[in-house]
Amino acid sequence: MSSTQFDRRALLRLTTGALAATAAAPLLSACGDGGVRAVPRAKDPALLPRTTVRRIGGLTPDLPGSAAGVPDGYFRYPAVPRRATRGTPLAGADRIKATAETFLPPPPGRGDNAAWQAIERLLGTEVDVIAVPSDDHATKFSTTVAGGNLPDIFQYPETGGVDNKAGFFAATCADLAPHLAGDRVAAYPNLAAIPRAAWQGAIFGEGLYGIPISRMGTGGAGFYRHDLFAAAGVGDLDEIADLDRFVELCKELTRPREDQYAIMAGATTLIAASAGAPKDWRLTGGGGFVHRLETEEFREAIAVARGLYKAGCYYPGTIGMSGAQKAKYTDMFKNGKAAYVYDGIPAYLTPGTGYIEAMAAIDKRFDPRPMRPVGQRAVAWLDNVALQNVHITRASEERVRELLAFADFMASPFGTVEYTLINYGVEGVDFHRDARGNPVLTKKGGADTAVPWKFFGSAVPALFSSNSARGVRHVHDAYRRLVPMIDADPTLRYSSPTWDSKGTGSLLTLESDGIKDLVSGRKPLSWFDDLRRDYLGAGGEKARREFEEAAQQSTRQGRKK
Secondary structure, three states, X not given: OOOOEOOHHHHHHHHOOOOOOOOOHHHOOOOOOOOOOOOOEEOOHHHOEOOOOOOOOOOOOOEOOOOOOOOOEEOOOOOOOEOOOOOOOOOOOOOEEEEEEEOOOOOOOHXXXXXXXXXXXXHOOOEEEEXXXXXXXXXXXXXXXXXXXXXXXXXXOOOOOOOOXXXXXXXXXXXXXXXXXXXXXXXXXXXXXXXXXXXXXXXXXXXXXXXXXXXXXXXXOOEEEHHHHHHOOXXXXXXXXXXXXXXXXXXXXXXXXXXEEEEEOOOHHHHHHHHOOOOOEEEOOOOOEEEHHHOHHHHHHHHHHHHHHHOOOEOOOOOOOOHHHHHHHHHHHHOOOEEEEOOOHHHOOOOOOOHHHHHHHHOOOOOEEEOOOOOOOOOEEOOEEEEEEEEEEOOOHHHHHHHHHHHHXXXXXXXXXXXXXXXXXXXXXXXXXXXXXXXXEOHHHHHHOOOOXXXXXEOOOOEEOOOOHHHHHHHHHHHHHHHHHEEOOOOOOEEOHHHHHHXXXXXXXXXXXXXHHHHOOOOOHHHHHHHHHHHHHHHHHHHHHHHHHHHXXXXXXXXXX
16 A cells, blocks of 8 residues: 555545544554544643744844744845755655645646746655645545545645544654654754644644644734725724724725725624634633633624624625635725725735735725724734644655655745745746845746645745835734734643534534624524524534543643652
């Protein structure tokens, strides 16, 4: 059996949560049914890499970050990028098969992609990348698992996936702890720059089974039109003292005759964080876990959102839009149809399609800026520690080291030769430099760099825009304010098999659909109690018990030491 092929029936059992003694059984730890049984546990810190903050020598940020998590900001790109890896790190290695999601149109293939060819020359081997549209990623992943033919390295879907993650990873993926735990990560210095909190989300069962696609801790609370807010009397977000003032502002910003509304698609995250509700779980003083659907803050947030919808503050027809329609409603915001839209901060400075660049091209009066939760009770959610994890399929030790070197290459930091190829491509073909020496993508460059290289490895991204120092300042300032507001995630240190399997899958779908029904008025507000009951019954209650069991075990173990 090859390292990338497993018994199809065994993997199908994994997707239904029952690992059985099939041809894959030698890959599984022993338990009653011949498979790996996921159990609640505290995550072993000994599995974590010893992380460092790595900066390439000679590159000084214009806006320094902080140890607490504020990212570095840059106004200029290095004239002569330095290497972040040595030589051709994969010289002589077999061809790599890799799969990740994409939020962009399909890129041109290797033969017509100068950036792809240059990356392979620097790596020393060929890489076959399958870029799967984000909305098809979960389905494609399930099909691949069922077919028992996983690629060498793959990105796990953000939603959906298998029922028993710990069992699936133990059966199919390489445990990376022997290669990365503690000081071993020093062999891969770009991966060593990934924060510890991100690595915690890559622990499943008794192993380290993933490489985080690291992000900046919080994704913020969307974007708002500062020009519209200022015209309505709010020149600074600190002037919005509470949710009552936010509601008043939204009503002032809603002008149907001008085809302009306050909210595009939804504002639940912003409103809930402003009310002080937790992202998912809250740890009580007695050591118990409370889900946000059980809190008064979240119930209040739904009532506020419902009131705004009833008042006509949502752009008509957008509240029910799915992820597949995200490009449609974000484009509507960029074209001036609303004063607020929810999206992650990383989308702000993206070359070509980012909010500040795209909206300036439409109307220079548009002034989009990162939104943050408002009012005295506001918290920022720790919801962007990592986009997701990438995983290495079980293989020989040598092959695992090669694939880690591949991920380390892709995690190269801002301003390096590798980073330049991944993000901008080949100079003179994919990008040119402007008068300030900053790279500007050509039309071909926008296509060539659509290969999702950055989803196979990424440390915390730096803040940079080739044409908007103002935009860099806005994002840096947003993080400077958001980081102190971050509400700690009490579940990061614990494993709940039910939450691992359903938290971003069936439970999230159930909750999201229910919230839309409540906000839109399809269900009465009293139905909130039914939604909470259904959520807990579908796995939320079991996840709570598992988190509490893991926390209690951790406490007992700590007392014994």
